[in-house]
Amino acid sequence: MDHTKDNNELDIIIEGGMLLTMSDTMDVIDNPLIGIRDGKIAFITRGDIPETRSFSARKVLSAHGSLIMPGLINTHTHLPMVCFRGLADDLPLMDWLHNHIFPAESKFVTREMVYAGAMLAIAEMILSGTTTFCDAYYYESEVARAAFDSGMRAVVSQGFIDFPEPTAPEKIADIAERFISKWQLKSPLIIPALACHSPYTCSPETLTSVKDAARKADVLYSIHVSETKEEVAIIRERFGKTPVQHLKDIDILDDRTLAVHCIWPEDYEIEMLSTSNVKVSHNPESSMKLAAGCAPIPIFIEKGITVGLGTDGSASNNDLDMFREMGTAAKLHKAIQMDSTVMDAKTVLKMATINGAKALGLEDRIGSIEPGKSADLIIIDTKKPHLAPMHSYYSQLVYAASGADVKTSIIGGKIVMQDRKLPLVDLPSIMQEVKIIAKSIGSN
Amino acid sequence: MDHTKDNNELDIIIEGGMLLTMSDTMDVIDNPLIGIRDGKIAFITRGDIPETRSFSARKVLSAHGSLIMPGLINTHTHLPMVCFRGLADDLPLMDWLHNHIFPAESKFVTREMVYAGAMLAIAEMILSGTTTFCDAYYYESEVARAAFDSGMRAVVSQGFIDFPEPTAPEKIADIAERFISKWQLKSPLIIPALACHSPYTCSPETLTSVKDAARKADVLYSIHVSETKEEVAIIRERFGKTPVQHLKDIDILDDRTLAVHCIWPEDYEIEMLSTSNVKVSHNPESSMKLAAGCAPIPIFIEKGITVGLGTDGSASNNDLDMFREMGTAAKLHKAIQMDSTVMDAKTVLKMATINGAKALGLEDRIGSIEPGKSADLIIIDTKKPHLAPMHSYYSQLVYAASGADVKTSIIGGKIVMQDRKLPLVDLPSIMQEVKIIAKSIGSN
Numbered sequence: 001m002d003h004t005k006d007n008n009e010l011d012i013i014i015e016g017g018m019l020l021t022m023s024d025t026m027d028v029i030d031n032p033l034i035g036i037r038d039g040k041i042a043f044i045t046r047g048d049i050p051e052t053r054s055f056s057a058r059k060v061l062s063a064h065g066s067l068i069m070p071g072l073i074n075t076h077t078h079l080p081m082v083c084f085r086g087l088a089d090d091l092p093l094m095d096w097l098h099n100h101i102f103p104a105e106s107k108f109v110t111r112e113m114v115y116a117g118a119m120l121a122i123a124e125m126i127l128s129g130t131t132t133f134c135d136a137y138y139y140e141s142e143v144a145r146a147a148f149d150s151g152m153r154a155v156v157s158q159g160f161i162d163f164p165e166p167t168a169p170e171k172i173a174d175i176a177e178r179f180i181s182k183w184q185l186k187s188p189l190i191i192p193a194l195a196c197h198s199p200y201t202c203s204p205e206t207l208t209s210v211k212d213a214a215r216k217a218d219v220l221y222s223i224h225v226s227e228t229k230e231e232v233a234i235i236r237e238r239f240g241k242t243p244v245q246h247l248k249d250i251d252i253l254d255d256r257t258l259a260v261h262c263i264w265p266e267d268y269e270i271e272m273l274s275t276s277n278v279k280v281s282h283n284p285e286s287s288m289k290l291a292a293g294c295a296p297i298p299i300f301i302e303k304g305i306t307v308g309l310g311t312d313g314s315a316s317n318n319d320l321d322m323f324r325e326m327g328t329a330a331k332l333h334k335a336i337q338m339d340s341t342v343m344d345a346k347t348v349l350k351m352a353t354i355n356g357a358k359a360l361g362l363e364d365r366i367g368s369i370e371p372g373k374s375a376d377l378i379i380i381d382t383k384k385p386h387l388a389p390m391h392s393y394y395s396q397l398v399y400a401a402s403g404a405d406v407k408t409s410i411i412g413g414k415i416v417m418q419d420r421k422l423p424l425v426d427l428p429s430i431m432q433e434v435k436i437i438a439k440s441i442g443s444n
Numbered sequence: 445m446d447h448t449k450d451n452n453e454l455d456i457i458i459e460g461g462m463l464l465t466m467s468d469t470m471d472v473i474d475n476p477l478i479g480i481r482d483g484k485i486a487f488i489t490r491g492d493i494p495e496t497r498s499f500s501a502r503k504v505l506s507a508h509g510s511l512i513m514p515g516l517i518n519t520h521t522h523l524p525m526v527c528f529r530g531l532a533d534d535l536p537l538m539d540w541l542h543n544h545i546f547p548a549e550s551k552f553v554t555r556e557m558v559y560a561g562a563m564l565a566i567a568e569m570i571l572s573g574t575t576t577f578c579d580a581y582y583y584e585s586e587v588a589r590a591a592f593d594s595g596m597r598a599v600v601s602q603g604f605i606d607f608p609e610p611t612a613p614e615k616i617a618d619i620a621e622r623f624i625s626k627w628q629l630k631s632p633l634i635i636p637a638l639a640c641h642s643p644y645t646c647s648p649e650t651l652t653s654v655k656d657a658a659r660k661a662d663v664l665y666s667i668h669v670s671e672t673k674e675e676v677a678i679i680r681e682r683f684g685k686t687p688v689q690h691l692k693d694i695d696i697l698d699d700r701t702l703a704v705h706c707i708w709p710e711d712y713e714i715e716m717l718s719t720s721n722v723k724v725s726h727n728p729e730s731s732m733k734l735a736a737g738c739a740p741i742p743i744f745i746e747k748g749i750t751v752g753l754g755t756d757g758s759a760s761n762n763d764l765d766m767f768r769e770m771g772t773a774a775k776l777h778k779a780i781q782m783d784s785t786v787m788d789a790k791t792v793l794k795m796a797t798i799n800g801a802k803a804l805g806l807e808d809r810i811g812s813i814e815p816g817k818s819a820d821l822i823i824i825d826t827k828k829p830h831l832a833p834m835h836s837y838y839s840q841l842v843y844a845a846s847g848a849d850v851k852t853s854i855i856g857g858k859i860v861m862q863d864r865k866l867p868l869v870d871l872p873s874i875m876q877e878v879k880i881i882a883k884s885i886g887s888n
Contacts, residue, residue, distance in 0.1 A: 082832070086839035090774075090788035124829035288775035289843070291784035318843035319830050324768065328775075330534075331732035335776070340735035344534035385568035386763050386847075388526070388875050389882030395530035399733070399762035403830075404848035431832050438833030 010057035011413055012036040015047050017063030017379070020393055022070050022353045022368040026346070028393065032068070036375040039188070039413035043371050059415070061408060063379050067393060070369050071131025071376040071409060072322040073356030076222070076260050076281040076310030078137045079146075080109070080117030082124070083437050084315040093228060093290040101315060102163075105138070108441050114139040116433040118146035121320060123425050126152065128321040128403020131376040131411045134258070134281075134310070134360055136195035136222060144183050144190050151416045151424045153376060155360050156183065157195035157222055160210050162202050169209040176213035184217075188374075189412050191362070193220035198227070199243045200234045204250045211252050220361055222258035222281070223247075228292045232264050244269035253278050258359055260310070262300070263293040270296070274303040279359040282351070284329045286312030298333055298342040308359030309352045321403040326352050330398050345394035379408040454501035455857055456480040459491050461507030461823070464837055466514050466797045466812040470790070472837065476512070480819040483632070483857035487815050503859070505852060507823050511837060514813050515575025515597075515820040515853060516766040517800030519725040520666070520704050520754030522581045523590075524553070524561030526568070527881050528759040537672060537734040545759060549582070550608075552885050558583040560877040562590035565764060567869050570596065572765040572847020575820040575855045578702070578725075578754070578804055580639035580666060588627050588634050595860045595868045597820060599804050600627065601639035601666055604654050606646050613653040620657035628661075632818075633856050635806070637664035642671070643687045644678045648694045655696050664805055666702035666725070667691070672736045676708050688713035697722050702803055704754070706744070707737040714740070718747040723803040726795070728773045730756030742777055742786040752803030753796045765847040770796050774842050789838035823852040 013036070019029040021044075035042040035055060081101075088100035114137065125133060135143050136157035147154035158179040160167060167175070176194055183192040194214045196202045202210075207223075214221035226232060226243045235243045244265050247253055253276035260281040265273065273280065282297050300307050309329060311320045326348045333343045357367025365374045380397070382388075384405060387396050409417040416424055458480070463473040465488075479486040479499060525545075532544035558581060569577060579587050580601035591598035602623040604611060611619070620638055627636040638658045640646045646654075651667075658665035670676060670687045679687045688709050691697055697720035704725040709717065717724065726741050744751050753773060755764045770792050777787045801811025809818045826834065830844050853861040860868055 084835075085833065085844065086835040089836065089839045089843065090785055092784055096784070120829050120832060127829060285771075285775060288779040289784065291778040291782050293782065294779055314844070318839065319846075321830065321846070324771070324846070327729075327768070328772065331729060331772075332776075332779070334735040335732035335738055335780075338735050338737065340536055340540070340733065341534055383875070385564050385571060385871065385875065386765065388564060389529065389878055389886075391528075391530040391882060391886050392533065395533045395762065399533065400529065400758075402763075402765070402768070402846050402848060404846060427829065431827070431829065434833050438835060442833075442835050 013057040017066040020069040067380040070353045074133040075308035078313030079121035080114040081313030081315040083117045114142040118143040129406040153189045157193040159195040161197035172209040195222045198224040225259040227261040263295045281310045283310045283312040286316040308356035345398040375413040381407040457501040461510040464513040511824040514797045518577040519752035522757030523565035524558040525757030525759040527561045558586040562587040563874045573850040597633045601637040603639040605641035616653040639666045642668040669703040671705040707739045725754045727754045727756040730760040752800035789842040819857040825851040
């Protein structure tokens with residue numbers, strides 16, 4: 001690389017600290033100098049090499065005493081559901097969904113609610129180290145708009161569900177095409193996608209029509225699969241087979257399908273996910289809270305399935321903090337499998353970064369800090385009692401750190417948080433707006 | 445109450461916000477005025493009653509836009525183990541304990557390490573909302589001294605273990621008496637106690653000698669019990685019975701016994717714990733991480749057993765944040781029992797406050813905010829995205845809040861944290877000291 005050519009051309013230089021690249025070789029670089037230009041990592045070198053001192057940039061960030069790592073990737077969310085956070089907890093899943101969430105959604109979901117809720121959720125995510133999310137909800141264009149306005153990277157999925165009634169196949173194709181063309185060239189940070197709610201709330205016709213549209217546009221297709229025992233029973237009764245088998249038989253499974261949850265697959269279904277190169281989104285806290293069960297993630301990983309981590313919506317979690325989600329993922333499977341060696345810290349950190357990127361098909365641009373990739377990174381303040389001493393970076397990040405330890409966040413080369421402040425989000429207004437929305441929901 | 449008499453005599457007034465008292469009737473008081481004098485809650489009234497405006501105090505704290513609640517009670521810790529945090533993770537429990545922790549302890553545990561580690565841990569605990577802990581470790585007087593110096597409330601337990609060799613009964617009595625008399629009148633915040641490591645690392649003679657000393661001095665006696673399947677097998681082989689049965693047969697079980705973990709009790713042992721009025725300390729994250737199992741806490745509660753929450757040492761957690769522990773406790777049992785209605789938010793919050801106080805025998809002075817009780821309370825800043833909207837205080841605290849949301853902390857009427865600053869702890873020095881200690885451990 002010709003370093004001299006970069007002189008005076010950089011947007012940001014980050015100097016000092018400890019860089020966890022999360023590259024294939026898991027390089028860790030002490031006292032790095034990271035050059036960022038045009039939204040990308042221009043170079044990474046060592047700060048103590050004299051020649052590197054000659055760089056100049058419009059902005060220099062010191063990371064001394066800090067960890068630098070890729071921003072976290074939340075592979076499954078329903079952002080506007082923050083408005084329902086804490087509204088109906090500690091209830092059975094079907095009661096929660098059908099008697100509380102679905103009625104509240106049918107009554108209170110408006111474009112304004114979706115935008116305000118998404119903005120609040122984005123603020124929470126940036127403040128806790130997430131730089132990319134994959135979302136599906138009603139009025140998804142409003143989620144996309146919130147991501148665009150806040151500088152967040154987002155996979156926004158136009159969702160389909162046969163409720164209150166199915167959409168006709170030709171209409172599906174039309175809606176999908178309009179949504180994708182509206183967003184695909186708007187910004188490199190906004191990536192349109194499609195989603196079906198689940199095999200039990202979508203007919204085979206809906207499922208395949210949406211998948212056809214996704215294949216045509218080469219976008220991600222995500223779907224909740226095998227989330228509960230009840231779902232498995234419903235699909236068995238309706239189709240005489242299990243959910244993943246059902247999806248395979250109607251040709252939904254391929255490497256651009258993101259299967260969310262996958263808690264109750266049979267062994268032969270795990271093989272199907274693996275051979276079809278389907279990606280999985282693991283949302284442990286939501287599934288714990290809803291008592292849905294625990295996906296056999298260590299087995300998925302053993303079978304070579306790419307697994308990303310997600311929080312799910314905050315009506316069933318109830319936070320969007322990926323650090324807490326990592327801690328839970330690392331510990332839950334140890335408890336379930338009675339094996340303290342499964343889901344070690346490195347595995348979990350990969351799940352929340354590079355493997356999350358792979359799950360969304362974005363590993364060419366995010367998930368690790370390497371020259372040529374987008375500058376999506378976070379700086380973590382380690383000068384805190386709960387992060388001392390520093391015997392292991394990976395352990396500290398997964399088992400002890402929390403979102404509140406993230407000091408600075410950069411997405412696509414733009415600083416979206418510095419010293420815990422959000423320059424692109426008018427937080428007081430958004431919080432006030434959500435408060436008013438919540439009041440109308442709560443008083444219902 | 446004669447309010448006029450209090451005029452000009454208060455130490456602290458807290459005004460505004462929302463008070464969760466955690467009293468028997470779970471009173472929630474909007475816009476309270478809390479008077480604190482001589483370390484105690486002098487009165488609680490409503491801030492909008494005109495006559496209450498006449499109070500004056502040396503210090504007035506505004507809690508507008510905040511929640512006020514009792515400080516959290518961590519019923520089981522080994523504070524100095526912070527020095528081993530992240531040193532040996534993702535290993536089998538027995539490998540972790542016998543090949544990493546015990547050897548590190550035998551080599552590196554000194555008075556200096558215990559004091560520095562305890563101070564670091566106390567800083568972490570105060571910063572995350574804990575106001576009382578119950579600890580057992582080597583050189584426990586150094587833990588007591590750290591608590592005393594930092595203004596923390598602590599149950600400090602002189603521990604016994606037959607390793608490297610048993611202590612003679614008369615020596616046990618002597619050590620116990622000296623430890624208790626050294627600390628019992630030193631400060632109302634420091635409460636001496638005794639502990640045995642476990643039924644498998646202490647002979648019946650050690651167990652009963654320590655319990656005799658505890659009964660004589662009327663102090664708490666804590667012990668790890670039924671933590672792993674391996675322990676149950678060892679006790680079965682040695683004594684032909686299960687661990688709780690064993691403890692019952694040698695007369696250890698009574699209302700001043702705190703049984704820690706209790707993961708593998710038989711049904712008849714749960715009955716024994718209940719009829720003996722033994723208290724239980726539940727440490728879900730540590731047991732998950734060590735793959736020790738999950739205690740049947742919802743059944744304990746159903747049987748009327750008092751259960752407090754704890755983090756355990758930070759070599760097996762790896763943080764001391766009781767908010768995260770609450771979130772895990774609430775969700776884990778839902779996942780294990782496949783029932784999303786167990787361990788609701790209120791139950792878990794009680795476990796971390798008033799029931800923790802009961803577990804330690806301190807419910808006369810802490811665990812709830814009521815006139816006459818010690819002023820041990822925390823103020824939580826709710827003006828944060830992840831705590832909005834506020835449909836339910838209890839849900840937000842258990843499922844979404846984290847230790848970093850605690851703004852102010854008061855113990856025994858003294859402000860130990862204000863605006864995230866610790867006036868009584870020299871944090872940079874302690875962190876530097878632990879860094880040096882950790883370097884010698886890590887380079888070993």
